[in-house]
Amino acid sequence: MADMITMNAKDAVSGSLGECYVTLEGKRYNLMTAIKFEASYEKTKTEVPILGKVSKGNKSVGGKGSGTMTVHYNAPIFRELLEKYQNTGEDIFFEIEVSNEDPTSKAGRQTILYQGCNTDGGILSKFDAGAEYLDEEIKFTFENFIIKNPFNILDGMI
Numbered sequence: 001m002a003d004m005i006t007m008n009a010k011d012a013v014s015g016s017l018g019e020c021y022v023t024l025e026g027k028r029y030n031l032m033t034a035i036k037f038e039a040s041y042e043k044t045k046t047e048v049p050i051l052g053k054v055s056k057g058n059k060s061v062g063g064k065g066s067g068t069m070t071v072h073y074n075a076p077i078f079r080e081l082l083e084k085y086q087n088t089g090e091d092i093f094f095e096i097e098v099s100n101e102d103p104t105s106k107a108g109r110q111t112i113l114y115q116g117c118n119t120d121g122g123i124l125s126k127f128d129a130g131a132e133y134l135d136e137e138i139k140f141t142f143e144n145f146i147i148k149n150p151f152n153i154l155d156g157m158i
Contacts, residue, residue, distance in 0.1 A: 005156035013151075014102040020069075024077060024094040033075045035135055037098055039067030039114055041145065065114065065142040069096075073134035078122050093118050096142070099149070108152040116143025 020031040044062035081092050094117045101109035120139040128134060 007154060007156070008106075011105045011107055011154055012102075013100050013105050013107055017100065017102045019097075019099040019101075021097045022077065022094055023097070024081075025092065029075075029077060031069075031071065031075075031096075033072040034069055035072065036070040037067070038069070039065065039096075039098070039112075039142065039145070041065045065145060066140065067114070067142065068137055068139050070135050070137050073123070073126060073136045078119055078138055079124060081119060082122055082124070091118060093143075096140075097148075100151075106152060106154055109149050110147075110151045111149040113146045113148055114142040115145070117141070 018034075018037070020034045020037055022029045022031050042064050043060045044064065045058045046061050048057040048059050050057050081094075085091055096114040096117050097111065098114070099109060099111040117140050120141065122138055123136045126134060126136070
């Protein structure tokens with residue numbers, strides 16, 4: 001255990017040092033109103049029977065991207081998408097680009113572009129007389145992601 005290599009605390013990435021941009025109908029918005037963002041990709045698998053084995057195997061046959069973001073309740077862009085859909089039936093797709101970069105961490109910068117994003121719906125109006133501020137959660141799906149910049153491999157990982 002004495003020779004065990006561990007991560008340096010300074011290499012943890014700060015949760016608040018990020019950037020989020022949304023490109024919607026040809027306009028790029030700095031989503032500085034974002035509080036929290038999380039996107040994930042879930043693989044679709046099927047069980048495969050294998051002759052000579054008691055257990056079945058698992059094979060990936062597809063996948064689905066989805067996410068949630070919490071934003072301050074002060075930007076109209078997602079509500080306007082819902083209104084446009086309601087009035088015209090046209091569903092608007094957009095891109096989200098998220099970067100994390102903590103100058104103290106040797107992990108460096110990571111940037112991922114999410115394409116074919118589409119909201120699941122959203123809050124139209126709200127108030128809370130006892131709240132310090134208002135926020136809203138936006139659920140979305142995406143069709144593709146591109147890792148434009150991966151984090152660095154930290155010293156000791158290899």
